Amino acid sequence: MDFCKDFNAKTANMRDDVPVPVVITPTPDKKFTYVIKSSPASYFIKKAAGISKGSTKTGHEKVGSISLKHLYEIALIKQKDTPLASVEAVVKSLMGTCQSMGINVVARPGDEAKA
Template sequence: MAQSVKTMVEGGKATTGPPIGPALGPLGLNVAQVVKEINEKTKEFQGMRVPVTITVVDPETKKYEITVGIPPTSALLKKKLGIEKGAAKRKEAIAGNATLDQIVDVAKTKMASMLASDLKAATLEVLGTCVSMGINVDGKDPKEVQRQIKAGEISI
């Protein structure tokens, strides 16, 4: 039976220390080699925490597979907008302002890991994250943009 280790790592900056090293050591894998491969596969997500799964396919030959997930929507939005964090009190402060194109771009990136059936639904989900983070879209409240998309006033 294949054993798996799931963890979150900073893109391109995994280390042999916790949580990866202690989890992989007992499985007999070359931890440094695995970490090097993880860093190579996650370098495009630099500065973001990325879900990674290491699966030992064959314990005898030490063959393994690394699966890299997609960072959380909030992390993608923060990177896209160049902000450190969302607003602590979203009704009192605005963390940033995104364009609808940026929101659609994040939706396209996340779509494979979302339950959304199409780009419109994925965009609505990303807009929901904008609501939580205090991010406006084209200077408007993201709830208003969601309403406009649902009403057909904005097409995706």
């Protein structure tokens, strides 16, 4: 019961439809510790690109596009999970995720039609 109350209190500011990974570690004294992580990068990328799923033919099919500004905003969120990584490193990692999902990365939001 304590877990539910504590977890609900810590996640009260989060939207109900957002997936939230949690790492729960039980301790020998029948208590627990847990860490709430940020949502998966693919979730944020799909939301920003306005798609429901990535490409089924990676490298052959583009299903959407996302701007560098969106990637930067996602990187700021994801950096909390890897505090030693720079924002630039997280953006590069996200660019790889976009490529594997079949999503173009464009310089500006208006460039989607040209991609």
